Amino acid sequence: MIIQVFLMLLNIASDFTTAPGPRYDSEGKFSGEVFRRDVLLPKLNEALQKKDVLTVCLDGTAGYGTSFLEESFGGLIREDKLTLATLNSVLKFESEEEPELITEIREYMTDAESERIKEAKA
Amino acid sequence: MTPAFHPFFLVLAGVIVGLLAALPLKNYGLLTLSPEVTMGNVFQACATILTGLIVAAYIQRSVHADRKEKDLILRQLDLVLASLDEFERFREGGKLTDITALLKRLAVSCKAAKEIVVFLKYSRSIVDQTKFDSEIKELRKLATETPIKKIQDHAQNALMSSEVREGIIKLAEGQRAKFDAEIQKFRMKVFKGQMCINKF
Numbered sequence: 260m261i262i263q264v265f266l267m268l269l270n271i272a273s274d275f276t277t278a279p280g281p282r283y284d285s286e287g288k289f290s291g292e293v294f295r296r297d298v299l300l301p302k303l304n305e306a307l308q309k310k311d312v313l314t315v316c317l318d319g320t321a322g323y324g325t326s327f328l329e330e331s332f333g334g335l336i337r338e339d340k341l342t343l344a345t346l347n348s349v350l351k352f353e354s355e356e357e358p359e360l361i362t363e364i365r366e367y368m369t370d371a372e373s374e375r376i377k378e379a380k381a
Numbered sequence: 382m383t384p385a386f387h388p389f390f391l392v393l394a395g396v397i398v399g400l401l402a403a404l405p406l407k408n409y410g411l412l413t414l415s416p417e418v419t420m421g422n423v424f425q426a427c428a429t430i431l432t433g434l435i436v437a438a439y440i441q442r443s444v445h446a447d448r449k450e451k452d453l454i455l456r457q458l459d460l461v462l463a464s465l466d467e468f469e470r471f472r473e474g475g476k477l478t479d480i481t482a483l484l485k486r487l488a489v490s491c492k493a494a495k496e497i498v499v500f501l502k503y504s505r506s507i508v509d510q511t512k513f514d515s516e517i518k519e520l521r522k523l524a525t526e527t528p529i530k531k532i533q534d535h536a537q538n539a540l541m542s543s544e545v546r547e548g549i550i551k552l553a554e555g556q557r558a559k560f561d562a563e564i565q566k567f568r569m570k571v572f573k574g575q576m577c578i579n580k581f
Contacts, residue, residue, distance in 0.1 A: 279478075280548055281550070283530070283545075286547075286548070287546075288548060320485075321478060321481060322482045322483075322485030322486075323481055323484075323485075324477055324480070324481045324524075324525030325521050325522045326545075327481075327525075337529070356485070356488075356489060357485065357488050357492070358492075359488070359514045363518055
């Protein structure tokens with residue numbers, strides 16, 4: 260049996276903005292909340308449906324704040340109720356300019372998962 | 382001075398070492414030097430001098446290259462310090478995208494410094510001294526993190542939460558002191574890195 264995996268690419272700089280902003284839409288333009296809701300989640304659902312891998316490219320922007328990254332990726336677990344295992348199987352990251360951001364994003368997702376588990380137990 | 386290094390003992394030790402060294406050499410007094418110098422001797426002397434000159438030139442060039450490499454790393458670390466100085470403008474907050482842009486410039490400068498050090502095969506300890514990932518992460522957190530809504534709703538102390546309005550972040554009082562301390566800590570690490578490279 261041959262399993263075909265297609266790579267879907269989401270480039271934040273070209274598909275969303277070169278100047279990522281704050282956490283929430285109410286705080287300013289190009290927020291993590293808008294990115295997650297309008298760009299990331301639809302692409303992620305498409306990748307899940309097609310059993311593809313979604314590669315998120317972080318390069319080409321002016322820079323990221325902690326809140327934008329946490330809301331975008333941690334928010335997938337906290338707000339959209341996806342699990343860390345699902346995200347790990349479908350999401351990949353690439354960054355030549357700031358590779359340490361990938362570790363940070365993974366930490367935010369792990370923290371959100373811990374919170375989710377804690378809340379579920381409570 | 383401790384008794385072991387008293388001048389008398391030092392002189393005595395010198396005399397004993399001198400006598401012992403002279404024992405195996407006393408027979409060489411019978412050696413005579415030939416007054417004739419052959420062409421081979423001349424050629425040998427020239428070759429020795431030439432080799433000496435080549436070695437000296439090589440060492441000089443090597444030292445010069447080392448200095449240039451060090452200067453390159455030190456210049457790169459100066460760029461890191463310049464970016465850190467720019468953060469002074471944002472001690473109370475500012476336009477979020479300006480802060481994130483500065484953070485990116487800082488991260489790129491740090492990455493370049495580390496890459497040069499790794500490329501030039503400096504020791505592990507120097508590579509560690511020019512690795513600033515955790516400092517950048519902490520600075521990013523202090524300068525750009527705002528709370529999640531449900532946490533904010535339950536926050537007892539608003540002093541601990543920064544807030545953003547129309548893309549402008551205002552750092553919470555509690556964050557400002559931490560932000561200053563983190564910048565100072567970062568600077569010290571860069572200075573230490575520069576000192577290590579200078580000593581190497």
